Amino acid sequence: MVRIFVILVAAILSLLTTLSLTINVVWLSILVYIGFFIAYIIVQGLIYFLLAFLLGLFINKKKETIHYNKFYHLCYYLYVKYTLSLFGVKVKKTGLEKIPNDTNFVIVSNHLSNFDPMIMDQCLYKYNLTFVAKKSLFKIPCFGKFIHKIGYLCLDRSNLRSEAKTIMKGTKMLEDNECSVAVYPEGTRNFTDETLLPFKYGCFHLAIKSKRPIVVTTIKGTENIKNHLLTKIHKVDFDVLGVITYEQYKDLNTHEIGDIIYKMMEDNLLSK
Numbered sequence: 001m002v003r004i005f006v007i008l009v010a011a012i013l014s015l016l017t018t019l020s021l022t023i024n025v026v027w028l029s030i031l032v033y034i035g036f037f038i039a040y041i042i043v044q045g046l047i048y049f050l051l052a053f054l055l056g057l058f059i060n061k062k063k064e065t066i067h068y069n070k071f072y073h074l075c076y077y078l079y080v081k082y083t084l085s086l087f088g089v090k091v092k093k094t095g096l097e098k099i100p101n102d103t104n105f106v107i108v109s110n111h112l113s114n115f116d117p118m119i120m121d122q123c124l125y126k127y128n129l130t131f132v133a134k135k136s137l138f139k140i141p142c143f144g145k146f147i148h149k150i151g152y153l154c155l156d157r158s159n160l161r162s163e164a165k166t167i168m169k170g171t172k173m174l175e176d177n178e179c180s181v182a183v184y185p186e187g188t189r190n191f192t193d194e195t196l197l198p199f200k201y202g203c204f205h206l207a208i209k210s211k212r213p214i215v216v217t218t219i220k221g222t223e224n225i226k227n228h229l230l231t232k233i234h235k236v237d238f239d240v241l242g243v244i245t246y247e248q249y250k251d252l253n254t255h256e257i258g259d260i261i262y263k264m265m266e267d268n269l270l271s272k
Contacts (some may be wrong), residue, residue, distance in 0.1 A: 028105075066127060068150065076121070077125050083118065083206045088232060092124050092235065104212060106183065106204075106207040106210070106215070107181070107183075108183055108185055108217065109216075112189060112219065113222035114189070115222040117182065129180050130180075131181070132182070151178075157200075167205050167206060174212050178271055196266055200264075201255050208257075209247070211246045217240050217262050220236065220272050239268060241268055
């Protein structure tokens with residue numbers, strides 16, 4: 001919708017120029033365009049924030065969520081779709097045909113930006129993804145309530161008992177075929193010049209315990225979205241590299257599984 005609005009206004013300005021109207025009128029039109037565009041962003045943002053706030057009133061974060069919630073996921077999906085459109089994010093997707101359609105799965109990726117889970121969710125919405133997310137994200141107003149209600153898995157690495165509980169909860173979701181679970185083995189965003197950070201191997205217990213396939217993906221380009229948010233198109237690559245079935249990894253430990261995945265991701269990212 002933003003793009004259509006911009007094209008329409010640009011066409012009007014072009015027509016005004018063609019008709020040889022005065023420079024003052026052209027500049028006035030430009031100012032009107034800028035004003036309407038800013039107003040559009042503000043109004044749309046307020047609408048989404050209001051909806052998030054109203055829906056949030058019905059969410060009790062003290063009550064543990066143990067199931068994936070499709071309704072709140074749809075609300076989040078629409079919000080993210082608008083956000084990515086507003087920021088000019090264009091995603092090139094490859095390898096989606098490799099994803100199994102007859103079972104849910106554990107999906108892993110490298111981690112560069114807060115936009116990573118948003119983009120993965122947009123690309124793979126039909127697979128009903130939930131994410132393993134760090135505890136601090138659940139404290140963000142509105143957003144924290146939403147991901148709590150969707151069924152995101154809260155990970156507190158400072159508490160081993162809590163971490164084990166998260167693995168058990170995710171395993172049950174997978175075994176009950178409620179959803180697929182996404183996890184970032186690096187454990188945090190990579191702000192370094194290294195291709196990948198060292199993996200936290202414990203996350204692979206999700207796949208081992210649930211006996212689900214592991215879908216390996218990479219993302220590239222999200223680290224640049226924070227620069228020039230509203231002034232340029234941001235191109236992002238989302239690649240599905242392959243699937244490691246349970247039969248292929250059942251005799252391996254978490255470190256061996258992680259090393260295979262690390263090599264797959266590293267090779268693909270270095271080829272970009």
